[in-house]
Amino acid sequence: MKKILSLALVLVMVLGLAACGSKADTAATTAAATTAAGSDETTAAAETEAPAAASNIKVGFIFLHDENSTYDLNFMNAAKQAIADLGLTEDQYLFRTNIPEGQECYNAAAELADAGCNIIFADSFGHEDYIIQAAQEFPDVQFCHATGTKAHTQGLANHHNAFAAIYQGRYMAGVAAGMKLNQMIEEGKITADEAKMGYVGAYTYAEVVSGYTSFFLGARSVCPSVTMDVTFTGSWYDETAEKEGANKLIQNGCVLISQHADSMGAPTACETAGVPNVSYNGSTVAACPNTFLVSSRIDWTPYYELAIKAVMNGEEIPADWTGTLQTGSVVLTELNDAVAASGTAEKLAEVKAALEDGSLQVFDINTFTVNGEKVESFMADVDTDPDYTPDTEVIENGAFQESTKRSAPYFTLQIDGITLLDQAY
């Protein structure tokens, strides 16, 4: 008897809860329906032939990690900004976080397409092959993959790549670093010969090589005696390895550190050691108030808006798009005045203007040598293949033309003045 009674009680409770749940749910859907209808009225008049006007566009985002990774946080903030700028409602976008670079990425993309997304973004290099797989299966959905290399040769109408000319931002951050070194020399803290910077990289990948080289060239443009040591961690996110890498560089006599890896490892090591740090992906001033100098980052908002608008208006998305200083894709964070040398802001404004009008080229072949010789010609591996076949001449008009043949970087020269401590990765 007791058992039956308790069973009955449980049943009543479950049914009661379920009833409450479904009521709340229908309320939510009607609310959503009315807002959707509301936005329908405002835009429907304007767009007549558009296949996916603002009201029925749905955007899917795939992120490798969540907001704990500075790399993904930078994408997520841009996505939220683009959504707000375009006035999309809450049921018009979906975020999928922690999607690894494997079959899960294809699954996530296909599920987003099933959920009615007309455009899907993925943020990590290793997602590309799985995005291509999904793109082949869903020809009506646009797939935009950041940092990839294959769209310009794949010939798939709905698969697109994008990147930014981040070497311009790195160069400017390098100028700020060089001015800091000059200040240290003037103050007598170091001699001109001791102006050695350290750089913690992830892999010997072109994106990293391009980044540290442009950073170095920026610094050398204002501090001619500078040299640099580079170490690699073999991971895009390994807090311990990045911290150890930075400590090793500091012990080797590096007086300023920058990094291309996504954890807080290097910045915190610098803060502990009191060594100035040039960051990446975003400002780390909150955690490192005494050592953070400046950070370059890619602002993905312009690309997100461009691609989403293209789908709204039924226009083509470029197969391979490169953001620049002009498009607002390459940005520097605020300088930390507590660390930066005086006059840095003015100098940066000057450099930025020169980069924008083309009077200054980051990889001007007169500013660097390889094995003591000027580089007059270089064939880069622009069309990705397993044998790394060099296929495209990239030195034109007296400079290495980075990110113009393809959005993803392909600068792989080892220039003089930079020492690679290890090349295992």
Add this chain to the structure above:
Amino acid sequence: MNKHAVLHISKRDNLPWYGAWAIRGCAILLALIVCAIVTTALTGENPIGVYKTMFAGAFGTKRKMWILGQNIAILLVVSLAVTPAFKMRFWNVGGEGQILIGGLATAACMILLGGKLPNWALIVLMVFASMLAGAVWGGIPAICKAKWNTNETLFTLMMNYVATQLVAYFVILWEVPKGAGKIGIINQSTMAGWLPQIGSYKYLLNILVSLVLTVAMYFYLTRSKQGYEIAVVGESERTARYVGIKVGKVIVRTMMLSGAVCGLAGLLLVSGTDHTITTTIADGRGFTAVMVAWLAKFNPFSMIFTSFLLVFLDRGASEISTIYSLNHSFGDILTGIILFFIIGSEFFISYKLNFLKNNRKEEK
């Protein structure tokens, strides 16, 4: 109340099956209530809506069901793999490494021999290579255990790290493009060495393989002489020795079997679905499988349900984070609570609490 004399725990006599299931049912109900309280307190969301989202995440569409099936299949294969070792009381926590090494062998065949051998021959070779690699990886700690009585938990765990580093090395060797640290999809254009797809169902083959293995493992463990030897060694090594079982031989043989099946799981991942190899491709399944096998009390058929439960919770948690824009960790908290209650309920199935002051209230 006098705390010293209130409670006394005793082992239960055999509980009837419906009693055990009643306790489990209560545990799940309690877990859902606690999850509801946590959800409301932390996020302000309606808990019933959250539960519905979990179901939608697992069963919402045909595709989601296939993905659920695929994830269950792989977890099930790994769980079946570790079972014989655990039944023998050999703490094999090296499933992760055995999967990786099987996957690595598969990837090596696909990269080095893709296009050079007819596809059927390549696939046969891959099956053989992956199982052999897994068997060797499982066999090494077993041989050391049998010969020198080394600690198998530490040894198998260490083998995981060795396997991860080996995979990392080969990924750098085969990376595309240079320096990227990724291989990408292997033979994307030629599909050489890809396991065949049955009709339009991407994951059907993996699911069928896992079901065949389940039946095979059931009969191996309960009906074969070798399965019996495993059980005897697991119960008591001395007894086994006394009745003339060569314990060392059984340990090595069983671990090689365990490793071979893990290697097969690696094959299914690399050649069946992902078509690449990364250091994280096993995704912790080597460890999750231990829980699946224990929860199912080493019964292969029960493992279908326990692996379903774990995959369901995982898929549900992922859907919650997408729909409610919550961090993935929130879903993991709910999963943790539910597992805590389910594992905890096993205690109440094996033992009963006697409240000394009032013996009638002995049920929980």
